[in-house]
Amino acid sequence: MKHFADLFEALDQTTKTTAKVGALAGYFARATTEDRLWTMALLSHKRPRRTVTTTLLRTWAAEEANLPLWLFEESYHIVGDLAEAIALVLPKPEGQSTKSLSEWINIIRSLKDETDEVKRETITKAWSVLNHQERFVFNKLITGGFRIGVSQKLMTRALAQATGLDENIIAQRLMGNWTPDETTFERLLFEEKPEDKLSRPYPFYLAYALDLDPTSLGPVADWQVERKWDGIRGQVIIRESHLFVWSRGEELVTDRFPEFEMLAESFPKGVVIDGEILPWKEGNPLPFQLLQTRIGRKKLSKKALETAPVILMAYDLLEYDGDDYRSHPLETRREKLVAVVNEVNCDALKLSPLVKTEDWLALNEERKKSRAHHCEGFMLKRKDSIYKQGRKKGDWWKWKIDPLTIDAVMLYAQQGHGRRANLFTDYTFAVWDGDNLVPFAKAYSGLTDGEFKEITRFVRQHTLDRYGPVRAVKPQLVFELAFEGIQRSTRHKSGVALRFPRMLRWRKDKKASEANSLVDLKGMLDLYG
Amino acid sequence: MPLIEFKKEGLYVPAADVYIDPWRRVRKALITHGHSDHARWGHQQYICSHHSKPIIKHRLGDINVHGVAYGEELSVNGVKFTFFPAGHIVGSAQIRVEHQGEVWVVSGDYKTEDDGISGTFSPIKCHTFITECTFGLPIYTWVPQQQVFDKINHWWSTNQANGVTSILMGYSLGKAQRLLAGIDASIGPIYTHGAVEQMNAVIKTAGIPLPPTKYLNKEVTEKELAGSLVITPQGATRSTWMKRFGQVSLANASGWMQLRGARRRGGADRGFVLSDHADWQGLNDAITATGAETVYATHGYTNVFKQWLDSRGLDARVVQTKFEGELSEENSVESSQSDKLPSDE
Numbered sequence: 001m002k003h004f005a006d007l008f009e010a011l012d013q014t015t016k017t018t019a020k021v022g023a024l025a026g027y028f029a030r031a032t033t034e035d036r037l038w039t040m041a042l043l044s045h046k047r048p049r050r051t052v053t054t055t056l057l058r059t060w061a062a063e064e065a066n067l068p069l070w071l072f073e074e075s076y077h078i079v080g081d082l083a084e085a086i087a088l089v090l091p092k093p094e095g096q097s098t099k100s101l102s103e104w105i106n107i108i109r110s111l112k113d114e115t116d117e118v119k120r121e122t123i124t125k126a127w128s129v130l131n132h133q134e135r136f137v138f139n140k141l142i143t144g145g146f147r148i149g150v151s152q153k154l155m156t157r158a159l160a161q162a163t164g165l166d167e168n169i170i171a172q173r174l175m176g177n178w179t180p181d182e183t184t185f186e187r188l189l190f191e192e193k194p195e196d197k198l199s200r201p202y203p204f205y206l207a208y209a210l211d212l213d214p215t216s217l218g219p220v221a222d223w224q225v226e227r228k229w230d231g232i233r234g235q236v237i238i239r240e241s242h243l244f245v246w247s248r249g250e251e252l253v254t255d256r257f258p259e260f261e262m263l264a265e266s267f268p269k270g271v272v273i274d275g276e277i278l279p280w281k282e283g284n285p286l287p288f289q290l291l292q293t294r295i296g297r298k299k300l301s302k303k304a305l306e307t308a309p310v311i312l313m314a315y316d317l318l319e320y321d322g323d324d325y326r327s328h329p330l331e332t333r334r335e336k337l338v339a340v341v342n343e344v345n346c347d348a349l350k351l352s353p354l355v356k357t358e359d360w361l362a363l364n365e366e367r368k369k370s371r372a373h374h375c376e377g378f379m380l381k382r383k384d385s386i387y388k389q390g391r392k393k394g395d396w397w398k399w400k401i402d403p404l405t406i407d408a409v410m411l412y413a414q415q416g417h418g419r420r421a422n423l424f425t426d427y428t429f430a431v432w433d434g435d436n437l438v439p440f441a442k443a444y445s446g447l448t449d450g451e452f453k454e455i456t457r458f459v460r461q462h463t464l465d466r467y468g469p470v471r472a473v474k475p476q477l478v479f480e481l482a483f484e485g486i487q488r489s490t491r492h493k494s495g496v497a498l499r500f501p502r503m504l505r506w507r508k509d510k511k512a513s514e515a516n517s518l519v520d521l522k523g524m525l526d527l528y529g
Numbered sequence: 530m531p532l533i534e535f536k537k538e539g540l541y542v543p544a545a546d547v548y549i550d551p552w553r554r555v556r557k558a559l560i561t562h563g564h565s566d567h568a569r570w571g572h573q574q575y576i577c578s579h580h581s582k583p584i585i586k587h588r589l590g591d592i593n594v595h596g597v598a599y600g601e602e603l604s605v606n607g608v609k610f611t612f613f614p615a616g617h618i619v620g621s622a623q624i625r626v627e628h629q630g631e632v633w634v635v636s637g638d639y640k641t642e643d644d645g646i647s648g649t650f651s652p653i654k655c656h657t658f659i660t661e662c663t664f665g666l667p668i669y670t671w672v673p674q675q676q677v678f679d680k681i682n683h684w685w686s687t688n689q690a691n692g693v694t695s696i697l698m699g700y701s702l703g704k705a706q707r708l709l710a711g712i713d714a715s716i717g718p719i720y721t722h723g724a725v726e727q728m729n730a731v732i733k734t735a736g737i738p739l740p741p742t743k744y745l746n747k748e749v750t751e752k753e754l755a756g757s758l759v760i761t762p763q764g765a766t767r768s769t770w771m772k773r774f775g776q777v778s779l780a781n782a783s784g785w786m787q788l789r790g791a792r793r794r795g796g797a798d799r800g801f802v803l804s805d806h807a808d809w810q811g812l813n814d815a816i817t818a819t820g821a822e823t824v825y826a827t828h829g830y831t832n833v834f835k836q837w838l839d840s841r842g843l844d845a846r847v848v849q850t851k852f853e854g855e856l857s858e859e860n861s862v863e864s865s866q867s868d869k870l871p872s873d874e
């Protein structure tokens with residue numbers, strides 16, 4: 001475990017990509033094959049099945065640390081991470097351990113059918129022989145959620161360095177549904193298996209937000225313009241009468257979307273379509289939140305199927321007749337895609353419509369109307385572009401609409417979690433309703449650390465009241481909030497709910513009385529809701 | 530009438546008509562230590578420890594200040610005041626207040642581990658203890674300082690071997706001197722930012738020995754800086770001042786670095802957990818050792834800490850103060866300007 005804990009610490013201590021890849025490559029070169037495989041699994045967000053509930057972990061940690069449970073919970077709230085909070089409060093270890101990462105994982109997994117007593121005994125014994133960093137990692141193995149700032153791409157690069165294999169080949173082989181139980185390091189990376197091939201998706205090509213003047217992109221005729229839909233990016237794979245649906249998170253979600261079942265028999269030799277999974281009814285997209293009812297629950301209910309039917313808005317064709325189509329120019333792929341969609345004639349498969357335009361100026365005007373189409377803006381794709389993998393600049397761009405904005409007064413402040421535990425970073429904002437301030441949104445991002453520090457001083461000196469961790473502050477500071485959408489809501493006092501609210505800037509030039517009003521908000525609701 | 534009242538001006542001792550660490554202008558102020566949230570501008574008379582005197586004068590300019598020795602009894606209207614070391618920064622004191630057999634102690638900021646330059650904290654028996662609790666949560670337990678300095682020394686030596694300049698950030702009053710006193714100065718040259726250099730000079734006049742440092746003026750070249758250690762307040766690293774360096778490794782030394790999230794914030798490469806405040810164990814031990822039945826908590830997670838003390842059978846209360854703990858200490862380069870205090874830059 002020490003090696004892995006050291007790796008974790010080394011990755012945590014640097015923000016430099018080369019240093020991260022170096023640390024990873026060094027680790028992969030040294031570690032046992034079992035540990036390598038598990039490390040790859042963990043970095044790909046595949047963790048061992050949970051065998052101990054977090055409730056039990058919390059109780060035992062509080063008991064071991066000799067703390068009342070409420071105090072442990074308060075501490076956990078401040079830390080923001082259970083694994084770390086436990087590691088921090090536990091008493092000093094009594095011994096050391098030489099067990100490897102995979103050995104500890106197997107111990108954790110062996111607890112599946114054990115009694116709570118046995119689980120407790122095993123876990124507390126482990127805590128007593130692990131140092132702080134090892135405990136943190138051990139707890140993470142149980143609770144999941146390793147966030148180390150290592151993307152799939154960095155891991156792939158490190159593996160390429162350590163094994164000498166080609167980066168793209170590794171990326172391909174790591175995609176999909178493997179688990180450390182069903183494969184080995186050798187098999188996963190060095191062996192090509194036919195049944196894997198059947199379900200294997202292609203790495204997604206992702207676009208950056210447009211950060212330059214669109215006219216600098218050259219003639220508008222060189223570009224394919226589509227609307228940017230707000231759903232889940234997905235890949236539908238049809239091979240040898242099998243259907244697979246992958247989400248961008250590289251999860252197989254086929255059983256969540258029976259709408260696509262009928263496609264299985266449509267193309268015997270293999271077709272792969274890249275698109276956006278959208279909840280859709282009567283020719284229009286439904287609110288994004290409805291998709292949660294389709295993927296968030298364990299069992300797919302009949303009601304969810306009826307209230308949130310989905311479609312795939314087809315963007316691109318990656319495979320046709322079993323051939324990898326990605327190196328064909330977009331124009332060719334689009335032509336084929338049109339033919340495919342027309343041929344299957346399935347209600348759940350729609351062709352992403354193209355936006356026709358004469359020039360960039362007209363296109364920009366059209367972009368501003370995106371909200372009326374329930375879209376977030378445009379996607380610009382160069383007509384001769386091949387389908388690359390990962391996030392790349394140049395050929396594909398997201399050209400989003402500007403967010404909606406409103407000036408609001410800060411009413412409440414709360415301390416942040418984790419990296420901002422000592423600062424007041426979570427605020428509740430209000431607008432005027434006559435002489436009253438009505439809270440309508442919460443936001444916690446968009447400011448610099450310096451600004452958060454300055455506001456924290458203000459909060460401490462202008463606290464009117466405390467409700468647990470929340471402080472009511474003198475309504476004095478004004479912020480410009482940005483948000484992507486607005487909807488009617490019966491759950492909120494203000495009657496509106498915002499999508500992705502965040503602080504655009506601190507309006508030091510404005511007095512509280514100059515903030516916007518509920519009438520202004522309602523006006524936006526009528527326009528864009 | 531309680532011995533100490535909590536008024537809008539600050540902690541007030543009515544029987545003696547004096548204030549302790551007041552945040553509004555008063556006639557007579559007893560000052561626990563030189564940090565800006567405790568020693569504020571505008572009082573008619575200041576009384577503090579001998580070691581604090583030059584620090585407060587440096588920060589606040591031409592003021593009327595009287596120094597007392599640790600352990601020396603000062604009588605005002607029959608109320609006896611005594612300053613004892615608080616171990617927080619050079620000159621820091623806890624103030625014991627006694628009147629008609631009743632004893633209160635105001636801790637100011639304190640730490641229980643002896644850093645070699647700030648005096649040795651030891652708990653004082655009292656009926657009522659007004660304690661800070663900046664790090665009053667069980668997640669904040671410090672490892673012995675030598676372990677932290679070993680890590681810092683190792684980080685510096687490694688950087689040096691790679692020709693990288695090590696930049697260590699900490700408040701110019703307190704943390705900077707503690708770092709200097711604890712670090713292995715034989716590794717290489719140590720440069721200081723102007724604010725730190727000035728404060729060091731003041732502290733040396735108080736008779737505290739510090740290893741030799743060089744002021745990082747404009748003449749120092751990038752080549753000279755390679756492999757050296759630079760000690761600077763946090764605010765400085767955002768400015769153009771940083772542009773002069775070649776390859777650097779940036780580190781923070783603070784109690785807040787205990788949390789992984791805080792270490793990752795702000796882009797510093799390393800975070801060393803080194804605080805001038807008592808940790809969870811230190812706070813609890815100190816409170817127990819005072820024998821106080823009533824405890825007032827200031828600074829930090831006061832509500833949680835109060836509830837914890839209550840559960841241990843003490844009569845604990847929260848006091849609203851304008852003390853801000855380590856946060857403001859780290860911030861002081863920026864905040865001293867907004868407060869219109871003489872800047873310590």
Ligand SMILES: [Zn+2]
Nearest residue numbers: 562564617638
């Ligand atoms: Zn202080």
Ligand SMILES: [Zn+2]
Nearest residue numbers: 638852853854
């Ligand atoms: Zn303080």
